Amino acid sequence: MTARIQVEGVGFTYPGGVQALDGVTLTVEPGERLAIVGQNGSGKSTLVRHLNGLLRPSVGRVLVDGHDIRDRHVAELARTVGLAFQDPDRQIFAGRVRPEVAFGPRNLGRRGPELDRAIDDALAATGLEGEAGTNPYDLGYSRRKLLALASILAMATPVVVLDEPTTGQDARGVERIRAIVAGLAADGRTVIAISHDMRFAAESFDRIVVMRDGRIVLDGTPADVFAEGAWPTLASTFLEPPLAARIGARLGLGSTPTDAALVRAVGRSPGPP
């Protein structure tokens, strides 16, 4: 149950004339963990809304599993691509946590023990197992966000898209989301996440795409995207590499996008002259 995503020369202009995407081409292989970074307004959210058919390209095309999704309905695409919104309140509608999480998988035809297992697993992954009967609006913002994520996880789609999952989470919440991303990847599912958190992008993803003004300006591994040669491009969209990458460059150790990569590179280096 995997699906390749191909975005081919996609441009998108909102009614009113704001051009949000301008010639975006991107292939995401099944099982990849892809982070999309860039300033507010660079087109990140617009791009991911094309992946489940919420938005349709003004030019270009989007293929899921090799098929142009032009004529496929959002409800049909929801079997393949699950999208957790940045704002959980745009997604949550049920009066209790469990029915909220059940809605998606039930719509996909799951029933009985299979449905129960999907719900239980999603609640456990998001740490909400004790809140099944709670009104979502009695949860704080950060836990409503985890609830919105649980609803998507329960649908067991081969592709999971997360729009700024770590926003508003404390250290433990971020840790939980990192574990969820790792778990999805271990299952061979594709994870695509928008983030402003360069550390999260560098540590939890194997590929990073940098967007600016509706275009992709960098696309590569964390080591590629945060290598010193890419810094001017990052700076052109007001992004800074993680601290570990800056220290690695300062010490002449090459591209070290994570703390762990820096520690390894320091361990290998011959030491001070």
Added chain:
Amino acid sequence: MTEAQTGSTVAIRLSAVRYQYAGARRWALDGVDLAVAPGEVVGIVGPNDAGKSTVCLVAAGLAPLITGGRLEGDVWLVGGPTSALPPHEAALRCGILFQDPQAQLSGTSATVWEEIAFGPRNIGLPREEIGVRVERSLELLRIAPLAPRDPNRLSGGQAQLVALASVLALGPRALVLDEPTSQLDPEGTRLVGEAIRRIVADTGAGVLVVEHKTGLLEAICDRVIVLSAGQSVAGGTADEVLADPGLVTVGVDQPPGVRLRRAIAGAELPPTVVDRVDQAILAEIAR
């Protein structure tokens, strides 16, 4: 009574504060002590549900005044107890800013200039004074070029600066900022951080700021207070508190530099190598 006791030298002070929301069974705050002097930036860190936003509401005089519920202990705002303040007076003494910049726009202004003038106009200031205050706020936050723009068509960082300018135009002596950068990209976060330091330097207001981004707090705060389960459990200079490994056990991330130095220290490297990396980290952070 001494000045410290009457609170006339503090912008914000909470002493032995407990607060319970209307209808709630447990105390959202259960022993909070903190003080913010004029010209000082004090950060609050803590895990989710520690009571950070509630501290903001109490410190700004909105709880229990607007929210209801039950308050124990003393809350002082710019020289007087909030319990004695009528709501409009609390709003004039203390500005409050929330996470979502869009939610704070009046929705009735065609331009950023009009948006910032909205508050001063509402409190009935003379036309000339309104103009002076709007211009000053625009200049202080370095957003004069935005003045003619539509407030609904700004980036997140720009919108938060406009919201901050609108609060400033009321001339508050204290500011309470509840995760002002959580919706912002790194550039927006940097702009808001710089704006906070400029406001303090220029107006002498005292600022209380709640943030998950400890790297930002490290850069802008004089002192930091740790909140856990409704209690202030630690406090001190920003450097002290943010370098304390105990922070991690309450569920708060340390700033990137502190974390990285810890990773290096724990990697069993020769001391000379650790030292060289430490120097590089300190130099990079000071940059």
